[in-house]
Amino acid sequence: MTQGSTRRTVLATGAVALAAGCSDSNSGSTSTSSSAPAAPATTAATSSAPAAATSPPHSSAAGGELARTSDIPIGGGKVFKEQRVVVTQPSQGQFKAFSAVCTHQGCTVAEVADGTIDCPCHGSMFHIADGSVTHGPATSPLAARKIEVRGNSIRLT
Structure with missing residues (x-):
């Protein structure tokens, strides 16, 4: 029970911190669904991988x-x-x-x-x-x- 309430507290705090940037209706899958729009997130580990995946395929080498x-x-x-x-x-x-x-x-x-x-x-x-x-x-x-x-x-x- 303590673990469940801690998770809800973390999820609620995360939803407020994101200022409605992501839907908070996926309480059971917030960690997986929040990785897709990770570009706005502040963690370095998640923002580096999606940046390459969301870039247009030719943009990283365009001009280079x-x-x-x-x-x-x-x-x-x-x-x-x-x-x-x-x-x-x-x-x-x-x-x-x-x-x-x-x-x-x-x-x-x-x-x-x-x-x-x-x-x-x-x-x-x-x-x-x-x-x-x-x-x-x-x-x-x-x-x-x-x-x-x-x-x-x-x-x-």
Whole structure:
């Protein structure tokens, strides 16, 4: 009983401290539901992880160098999981970028091999030159992403 009343006191105090920023109707699951909108929270441990998850996929590298041209093999590519983008080089000096999120069920593609961008979840494959589906179950192509190549630097725009 002491533990239950302590929990209610903590929950009530937390709800007041958040100034109605979060719903206090989830008394049994406040700790799990409050982790989703953790960006406004003041604890350093919870605010650092959600900040990366809630940022637009391209914002952390927008304007900054994503890769060097030498990092992207000719006829292949590289997946940048944090930015949720895949950069390919279908032919020498031709660089393309696509969303790294599979259009089938939202998994992140895992690798670029043998001219395709491959999703590990259900086996979908996409062509490195245009993101089109080469093997299902996906039926839609990967969305193109904008990049800029300056000298030896590849940047998301």
